[in-house]
Amino acid sequence: MTKRPGAAVVAGGALLALLGQGTAAAQETAVSGGHVSWTLDAGELTLGGSARPAWLPATSGSADPETGGMDLELGGTARLAPTSDTVPPLILADLRLRLDGDSGALRTRTAFNGEARELALAEVRPGDTTVRTGGVTWTGLTVLLTDEGAALLSRWSGQEFAPGSPLGRFDVTVGTGAETEAADAPHPTPPAAPPPVATPAQVTLSAPELSAGSRQTVTGEGFEPGEVLLVAIDKDTRYQVTADEQGRFSREFPVYATAAEGEHTVELYGVSGEPRAAAGFGVRASKS
Structure with missing residues (x-):
């Protein structure tokens, strides 16, 4: 696994033409699934009326594991809503995320006052890029409003948004398929050895039953070293968690005070959406 600051080049097709960017020669690879986590810092806006991150699937696009660039089409929609709940949410559809060198863009299609439009809503600046076998993860991408993005949000919300104002941050994980070895040189045949016994991926919970408002811990083993996993309750x-060099991880999470009495599930998924492991726990009735 390699980790580097910043990001770089990705094919853009129609998006790069819209942005007036040139393409660069790069080892671009079609993505095989993934997701984007969009977090808004506490402020005047929320995503879908919640302070929690919005999760959007990466449905298609390309990535460059050599440089950390990307050009991704995102599925679903994002709903921007003011914390004051004074206007209807602004629906952002056809989201496309590009990162090229030290800059990038978030493009979207939306409608306001009966007018549909496509625009570059925000500038995206690189954070850290982690390249692993079969995938790439970007963390801490900074999202800043463009001129037209700030003008749109100001008209929609009735509040003043300035160009360059922060619009949260992105964490992105995509699959790029298995690495292939170069075929330009023969490889010596290693001596035969008994195959290692693989530990099946599994998860356990610290408490089989607990009260609402408590904290639970999920621990996993048998995963691929460096594998990125999504935790669903x-x-x-x-x-999102990442398995260590031994294929293990541990994550504590709150059991909400509003959790219903009865059985609940913890499920682990790969970045392409495939189920990896699951476990259950019970929530006791509150004492009156």
């Missing part, structure tokens, strides 16, 4: 994807 009762089908609600909340967290």
Whole structure:
């Protein structure tokens, strides 16, 4: 696994033409699934009326594992809503995220006052890029309003948004398929050895039963070293974890005070959406 600051080049097609960017020769690879986590810092806006991150699937696009660039089409929609709940949410559809060198953009299609438009809503600046076998992860991408993005949000919300104002941050993980070895040189055949016994991926919970408002810990083993996993509680994807060099991880999470009495599930998914492991726990009735 390699980790580097910043990001770089990705094919853009129509998006790069819209942005007036040139393409660069790069080892671009089609993505095989993934997701984007969009977090807004506490302020005047929320995503879908919640302070929690919005999760959007990466449905298609390309990435360059050599440089950390990307050009991704995102599925679903994002709903920007003011914390004051004074105007209807602004629906952002056809989201496309590009990162090219030291700059990037978030483009979207939306409608306001009966007028549909496509625009570059925000500038995206690189954070850290982690390249692993079969995938790339970007963390801490900074999202800043463009001139037209700030003008749109000001008209929609009735509040003043300035160009360059922060619009949260992105964490992105995509799959790029298995690495292939170069075929230009023969490889010596290693001596035969008994295959290692693989530990099946599994998760355990610190408490089989607890009260609402408590804290639970999920621990996993048998995963691929460096594998990025999504943790879903009762089908609600909340967290991202990365397996260590031994294929293990541990994550503590709150059991909400509003959790219903009865059985609940913790499920682990790969970045392409495939289920990896699951476990259950019970929530006791509150004492009156």
